[in-house]
Structures are given as C-alpha cells and as structure tokens.
Amino acid sequence: MECNEGFIDRAEVARLASARTFLVVDDDDEIRELLCDYLSESGDRVLAAASGSEMWQQLAREPVDLVVLDVMLPGEDGLSLCRQLQAKPGLSVIMLSAKGTAFDRIIGLEVGADDYLAKPFEPRELLARIKAVLRRSARADAAAEQRPDLPQRFAGYRLDPVKRLLTAADGTACTLPRSDFRVLRELLAAPDQVLTREHLTRSAMGRDYTADDRSIDMCISRLRQLLKAAPQGEVQILTVRNEGYLLSLGAADARH
Known part of the structure; x- marks a missing residue:
C-alpha cells in the first residue's frame, strides 16, 4: 500500500x-x-x-x-x-x-x-x-562509476562489475552483496597495498568508520571464504596488524 x-x-x-x-x-x-x-x-x-x-x-x-x-x-x-x-x-x-x-x-x-x-x-x-x-x-x-565496467580477472577468478558476479575457475558463480563487491573492487584496485578500515568503510560503505563498526571485517571474512578455491598463495587477503587489509596476488605476504 x-x-x-x-x-x-x-x-x-x-x-x-x-x-x-x-x-x-x-x-x-x-x-x-x-x-x-x-x-x-x-x-x-x-x-x-x-x-x-x-x-x-x-x-x-x-x-x-x-x-x-x-x-x-x-x-x-x-x-x-x-x-x-x-x-x-x-x-x-x-x-x-x-x-x-x-x-x-x-x-x-x-x-x-x-x-x-x-x-x-x-x-x-x-x-x-x-x-x-x-x-x-x-x-x-x-x-x-568512474571505474570501467569491464570484467576483471585475477587468480583464476572473473569479477563482473555490472552483475556483481564472482566466478571461480571451476565455473562456480556467486552474486556478491553490494558491500562485499565494493570492498573487493577497492582491494583489486590497489593490490599489495595496505588499505585501512577507515578507507574501506568510506569507499565501500559510504560512511565514516567507528571503532565498534565490524562491517568491513565481516566483508573480508566472506570474501576470504569465496577466494579459498584459488591455488594456495595466488590470492590472499591478509590482515596487517594495526593497519588494515592487503590483497596479495602473488606469494604469501609475511605481514599478517
């Protein structure tokens, strides 16, 4: 009504x-x-x-x-x-x-x-x-919208930004929630760079970060589960203590 x-x-x-x-x-x-x-x-x-x-x-x-x-x-x-x-x-x-x-x-x-x-x-x-x-x-x-809508490929995965669809090498596909998609896009745009929770919250969630806000942590946890199908060491989201998160697309990074 x-x-x-x-x-x-x-x-x-x-x-x-x-x-x-x-x-x-x-x-x-x-x-x-x-x-x-x-x-x-x-x-x-x-x-x-x-x-x-x-x-x-x-x-x-x-x-x-x-x-x-x-x-x-x-x-x-x-x-x-x-x-x-x-x-x-x-x-x-x-x-x-x-x-x-x-x-x-x-x-x-x-x-x-x-x-x-x-x-x-x-x-x-x-x-x-x-x-x-x-x-x-x-x-x-x-x-x-300032980023291209072309699919991104990394470590055997394919990310379709239009459909927010993440497809693994075996064909398994998952539509990402809006927040998870934005976090992954931020990480992919800056591989091997530490992104703070403050930055990810502003960029992906569109709001300011607060100390009790665990939204980014939950997004990272879900993304890690989805990326487990990649060969070991090819793609990892690492926690950098007291700093934030880092997407490694090569060998495992020691900063975790």
Whole structure:
C-alpha cells in the first residue's frame, strides 16, 4: 500500500515525478503510519508494509531507493530480510529496533544495514539519517562509476562489475552483496597495498568508520571464504596488524 493517497494538484504531480521512493516496513500500525505521514511531507513517495512478505510484494511492483526496516517483524525478522536485500543493487537500508545497545547496532551493520536507529526516536532524526545515507550512497556510486565496467580477472577468478558476479575457475558463480563487491573492487584496485578500515568503510560503505563498526571485517571474512578455491598463495587477503587489509596476488605476504 502507498501511504500518501488522495487527490493531488499538478504542482504535486511535478514534485512527485522527481521524488525518491521509500518503503517503511514495521508491524506497528501507529509507528508505520506516523513515519509514512512524516516522510511524505518532504515530498518523497512513501510505501508501507507490515511484514517481510508485504515488503517483497512492494519491491516486486516498483523500484525503491531506501527501506526503513524494523528488526522485530512477524515471520521472518528484519535482520534476515536485510541480508537478502543486499542482493538488490542501489537499495539502502536503515534498521529500526527497540534494542539500542552497541552490540545490536553492530549486528545490524554487519548484516548490511547502512544505518541503525534505536526506538524511540524523533521522526526528524530518521529523515536526517535517510538524507545522510542517500548522500553517502550517491558518493560511493559515483566513485564506482568512474571505474570501467569491464570484467576483471585475477587468480583464476572473473569479477563482473555490472552483475556483481564472482566466478571461480571451476565455473562456480556467486552474486556478491553490494558491500562485499565494493570492498573487493577497492582491494583489486590497489593490490599489495595496505588499505585501512577507515578507507574501506568510506569507499565501500559510504560512511565514516567507528571503532565498534565490524562491517568491513565481516566483508573480508566472506570474501576470504569465496577466494579459498584459488591455488594456495595466488590470492590472499591478509590482515596487517594495526593497519588494515592487503590483497596479495602473488606469494604469501609475511605481514599478517
């Protein structure tokens, strides 16, 4: 369902033509309606869903720029849904939760959320975070577009930047989540060079790094699993203590 229903004038039609589209997913009717009404006031189009199944139905109907996703939902929870949303290119996610501890925030970021907001919160804070996430995403996308879209080959692997598809020498293929793809592209652009977590977070995630943010570490862990099929020593992502990560495409590097 769409939140902002009713008759609109021509000026409103023109404004909506250039508006972004948000999807609010929350099973609390009062919170969902409040957020829909507030976000609609900024001139953006806002859709609503009360469950994961309704969310997928909305996403199947039309493209969405950002999903505001509650963690506690009937059926499949928001964390699981957020993981699945990573396969959708260009889609940002802000998680909402009544749990506001640092651990809960870390989990939300690790599954791919662009930001995490604890309940209760002021709607204006959510709007500010939405704007910040979209700005960061636009910067990251612009940086990615400056690189050629030709497939990259390394150590028997083939990376298709258009489909975000990583194919091994044996033909096994995997579509990378957006964050993992961006991290791998950053590493491939600077082989045998140490890239700090701060750099990778800004370049791949489009946000500033914080000490409790383990998103890059989780991306690296997943990429290491995917690259295990390479002959020993041909490609490794090494941890350089107190510095960051290094992609080695030759013999094993001793700095780990």
